[in-house]
Amino acid sequence: MKILLNDSEFNVEIERKRIKNMYLRVRLDHTLFITAHSSVPQRQIEAFIQSRKDWILKTFEKETKREKQNRKGINGPILFLLGEKKYVRYEIAKRSHVLLDEDVITFYVPEINDSEIMKAFQNFAKPYLMKILDIQRVRWDRVMEMYRVNLPTIKIKSMTSKWGSCLVEKSLITMNLSLIHYPLECIDYVLWHEYVHLIVPNHSKRFYDLLAHHMPEYKTAKDKLI
16 A cells, blocks of 8 residues: 655555564655554554654655765765665775675775775776666667657766756767666666657656656656655
């Protein structure tokens, strides 16, 4: 079932156990996990959730901020790469570079400071993300050809307020480097969003109809971008 707390909608998952009290856990995917006795009716569970509304919203906001900080951070101990958690290590080396080995990412830098770490990360992240974009764009290039629209140039840069942008007159799409921390479907959503602007340069109903027509699941990916 779903429940609305202020303007936020949460999915509710209920696990029935032989326990006396109800227990509540808040997940980052907008899910409330309730453990309750099999005899507890749904209306009582809903009342219980509403009674904990302030705590739920405060906890969700706190955990979202913490996850966002970890997701975007490069100062350890955790870094997210394409939505997967990696553990961060630092080593002194003459030449800056980054080594990815399963669930560990190691920064080799001349000095262990924010500037050197960021420089090493960007040198690693930009070509890494561009390879992904080169693969993902194939699908959207084909759609553009259907609409007889010129194929865009794609570049990557660090941005603070946008996930992507599109200069229609130059057929230029810019993708935020921070997307490398998010799952592939999030990257694909932002890429397609900017592609659609080459056809519809505004956010009209036609824009969203076209967005949804070729990517029906786009809202799920959009919601993961925090």
